[in-house]
Amino acid sequence: MSARPDSASTERSLVESVRPAGLADIAEKVVAGTRLAPEDGVRLYANRDLHAVGRLANFARERLHGDRTYFNVNQHINYTNYCNKFCKFCSFDRLPGQEGAYLLTPEQVAGKIEAQLHTPVTEVHMVAGVWPKIPYQYYLDILRAVKRTRPAIHIKGFTMVELDQIWKKAREQAGLETMAEVLADLRSAGLDSCPGGGAEVFSERIQAQSYSNKISGERWLEIAREVHRAGMRSNCTMLHGHVETPEERIDHLVRLRELQDETGGFQTYVPLSFHPLNNEWSHLNGPTAVDELREIAVGRLMLDNIPHIKAYWVLMDVPVAQVALSFGADDVDGTVVEEHIYHDAGATTPQEVARAELVDWILDSGRIPVERDTLYNVVWSADPVAAPVGAPAPLVTG
Numbered sequence: 001m002s003a004r005p006d007s008a009s010t011e012r013s014l015v016e017s018v019r020p021a022g023l024a025d026i027a028e029k030v031v032a033g034t035r036l037a038p039e040d041g042v043r044l045y046a047n048r049d050l051h052a053v054g055r056l057a058n059f060a061r062e063r064l065h066g067d068r069t070y071f072n073v074n075q076h077i078n079y080t081n082y083c084n085k086f087c088k089f090c091s092f093d094r095l096p097g098q099e100g101a102y103l104l105t106p107e108q109v110a111g112k113i114e115a116q117l118h119t120p121v122t123e124v125h126m127v128a129g130v131w132p133k134i135p136y137q138y139y140l141d142i143l144r145a146v147k148r149t150r151p152a153i154h155i156k157g158f159t160m161v162e163l164d165q166i167w168k169k170a171r172e173q174a175g176l177e178t179m180a181e182v183l184a185d186l187r188s189a190g191l192d193s194c195p196g197g198g199a200e201v202f203s204e205r206i207q208a209q210s211y212s213n214k215i216s217g218e219r220w221l222e223i224a225r226e227v228h229r230a231g232m233r234s235n236c237t238m239l240h241g242h243v244e245t246p247e248e249r250i251d252h253l254v255r256l257r258e259l260q261d262e263t264g265g266f267q268t269y270v271p272l273s274f275h276p277l278n279n280e281w282s283h284l285n286g287p288t289a290v291d292e293l294r295e296i297a298v299g300r301l302m303l304d305n306i307p308h309i310k311a312y313w314v315l316m317d318v319p320v321a322q323v324a325l326s327f328g329a330d331d332v333d334g335t336v337v338e339e340h341i342y343h344d345a346g347a348t349t350p351q352e353v354a355r356a357e358l359v360d361w362i363l364d365s366g367r368i369p370v371e372r373d374t375l376y377n378v379v380w381s382a383d384p385v386a387a388p389v390g391a392p393a394p395l396v397t398g
């Protein structure tokens with residue numbers, strides 16, 4: 001972290017500016033780069049002065065990235081909505097034969113990639129439901145179909161939940177034993193990194209209430225560790241704004257931070273705002289814009305070892321995502337093209353945004369747009385001197 005020229009006075013005025021909100025001691029820690037304790041995190045959630053919390057997070061964001069704000073030209077593919085997990089918060093899942101249920105063939109996946117060959121897509125983000133009848137070979141086939149159609153594309157695919165299912169099928173049908181063997185096989189078929197979904201909230205209480213058929217938080221972390229040991233990066237998420245308590249959120253963030261200390265494999269943390277339409281939790285309201293901004297800020301402050309915080313525009317809406325760029329976020333995701341999980345749950349954002357529009361949104365928020373690839377190598381920057389600050393450090397493998 002490089003000190004800014006006027007850093008001493010900036011730091012002093014930051015501490016003084018949050019003193020009336022009772023956060024001067026936390027500000028001292030932020031300025032000194034001292035890790036925040038779980039109790040600090042709970043206080044940040046409870047503090048009524050959102051702007052004070054945001055100022056601290058913005059300080060941490062600017063120390064890491066200055067005004068740089070990352071985006072990419074990407075394409076989301078949800079290859080199936082078949083799912084047997086029946087999570088209470090999900091509006092996307094279907095059983096085969098139900099109205100709207102689909103499973104894309106490898107040729108259809110390739111067709112979606114082909115349809116974007118005229119745009120400068122660098123990443124495909126592939127996540128889906130979990131369906132035990134899908135054979136192991138299918139996962140290899142969709143990876144190969146993508147790479148055959150667009151060889152240079154980076155495949156960010158399969159959450160830890162999907163990987164657990166893929167591993168079960170690989171054991172049953174391909175004679176592979178360990179997750180490490182399965183990951184090596186998937187990599188050789190084209191997998192490059194993994195998205196952060198499926199983590200929900202690690203609390204056993206929340207799991208019992210809402211996702212009891214899905215892997216536990218413990219298992220999610222174990223698989224993420226395996227992914228990093230296999231030499232791949234991943235993202236991490238937390239689904240917030242439903243029945244979780246501030247203490248459960250902090251426990252989740254601390255467990256992500258501990259794994260990151262061990263492996264260094266998480267690139268980006270993405271808080272996922274609960275969307276309540278068309279699911280079993282429709283009686284809940286979901287987070288307000290204030291909750292979303294606070295979640296971004298607390299994430300930035302607690303996850304001192306994860307380089308990037310994403311304000312995913314699809315679920316936050318563009319105006320809130322723009323403001324989030326001053327509350328700790330330094331990334332907005334990408335052009336997306338086609339999205340089902342949040343639109344089935346009531347998102348009213350467009351399905352797709354043009355690259356030029358993303359650039360305008362970021363400029364409009366007073367930040368410098370930087371197009372990145374999945375690993376945060378700079379593809380293009382509005383700042384001619386932008387060095388690839390966010391490029392990944394070596395992974396701790398083995």
Ligand code: V47
Pocket residue numbers: 089090091127159194195196197198199200235236237239270272273274275276279312333341345
């Ligand atoms: O695993 C499902 C969540 C996740 C709802 O890594 C919901 O860059 C809110 O993984 N309301 C999938 N959340 C999305 C995902 C993702 C998205 C964007 C960026 C990245 C990344 C990853 O969506 C699921 C689940 O946790 N989810 N239903 C809902 N109603």
